[in-house]
Amino acid sequence: METAHAHKRPNYIAIWIWLAALTALELGLAFELPITQNLKLLLLMILAIWKALLVALYFMHLKFEGWNLRFVALFPIPLVLILLAAGLSEHIW
Amino acid sequence: MSHAIAVDANAMRAPFPAERGIDVYNKKLGMWIFLASEVMFFAALIGAYVILRFGAPGPWAKPGVVLSIQITAFNTFLLVCSSVSMVKAYAAIQDGNPNGLRFWLGLTILGGACFVGIQVFEYIHLVQHGFTPAGVREGSHLAELVEKGELPAATMGLYGSTFFTMTGFHGFHVSCGVISMLYLFLTKALPGKYTAQDFGGIEVVGLYWHFVDLVWIILFTIVYLV
Numbered sequence A: 001m002e003t004a005h006a007h008k009r010p011n012y013i014a015i016w017i018w019l020a021a022l023t024a025l026e027l028g029l030a031f032e033l034p035i036t037q038n039l040k041l042l043l044l045m046i047l048a049i050w051k052a053l054l055v056a057l058y059f060m061h062l063k064f065e066g067w068n069l070r071f072v073a074l075f076p077i078p079l080v081l082i083l084l085a086a087g088l089s090e091h092i093w
Numbered sequence B: 001m002s003h004a005i006a007v008d009a010n011a012m013r014a015p016f017p018a019e020r021g022i023d024v025y026n027k028k029l030g031m032w033i034f035l036a037s038e039v040m041f042f043a044a045l046i047g048a049y050v051i052l053r054f055g056a057p058g059p060w061a062k063p064g065v066v067l068s069i070q071i072t073a074f075n076t077f078l079l080v081c082s083s084v085s086m087v088k089a090y091a092a093i094q095d096g097n098p099n100g101l102r103f104w105l106g107l108t109i110l111g112g113a114c115f116v117g118i119q120v121f122e123y124i125h126l127v128q129h130g131f132t133p134a135g136v137r138e139g140s141h142l143a144e145l146v147e148k149g150e151l152p153a154a155t156m157g158l159y160g161s162t163f164f165t166m167t168g169f170h171g172f173h174v175s176c177g178v179i180s181m182l183y184l185f186l187t188k189a190l191p192g193k194y195t196a197q198d199f200g201g202i203e204v205v206g207l208y209w210h211f212v213d214l215v216w217i218i219l220f221t222i223v224y225l226v
Helices: A012-030 A037-059 A067-074 A076-092 B002-011 B026-054 B069-094 B098-128 B141-148 B156-189 B200-225
Strands: none
Touching (some): A012 A037, A012 B069, A012 B200, A037 B200, A067 B026, A076 B026, B026 B200, B069 B098, B069 B200, B098 B200
């Protein structure tokens, strides 16, 4: 059976600790803080994308896959951005 | 005659080898293509939420007033833990350890089932307090907050419908994942049918499970924290 390319196994527990720490940080940001709402939104989105990338790269092993499979995983992302841009632009016009 | 024998010998083999072009076996490629379509599905739901929220005819309710962020934060942590146990199950069978697979897969199923259970508990709690897919129920605790001006009356209907649609569809996906893992646990992991050479089912269902976790990471931030 073919699986992901042979590679050194990532430290899953270290990834888990990262995910737990980032979740705790997100929760901390949810409280009333002396920062603007836009900055809070930006920080929360960065943390969410960071966590999502950790899951995709290490748990789903995308970091160790070839570019062919990475392309399959990535091709909806531009479509998502087009969808969001088209939807949000309705309020800009 | 010799040609006929050669044909018979070929018939004993598997009909086709795994697709080599992309260097993965077919089940795994199929799951990745399915997950790509799922990205679009959830993008449509999240996109609709973002557009409705930014284009809403008034302010949006603060999530902390309506939702229980502490319970959901615990649930998020639970789902992250189940993702770790899933990847440990994958690593165990990769090392040819069927007992490790049984333990970690069982733990993953338990974590997923607890996530769904807590979500059902959350829904019951929210509906009891008056938060429904149609908005705020009259005469409820939340209706009092709307009357006091602590919650915006104009957008609670939109909030209710988008919240229950997004989290409900995600919960449905988690339930499907739990049922799939339970099926593999009972029919293949428990009887010891997975080996270090054949564990494709675990890898494929694991990919689905991690994707469900990944979607929740985004949903939790957008729905509960922003």
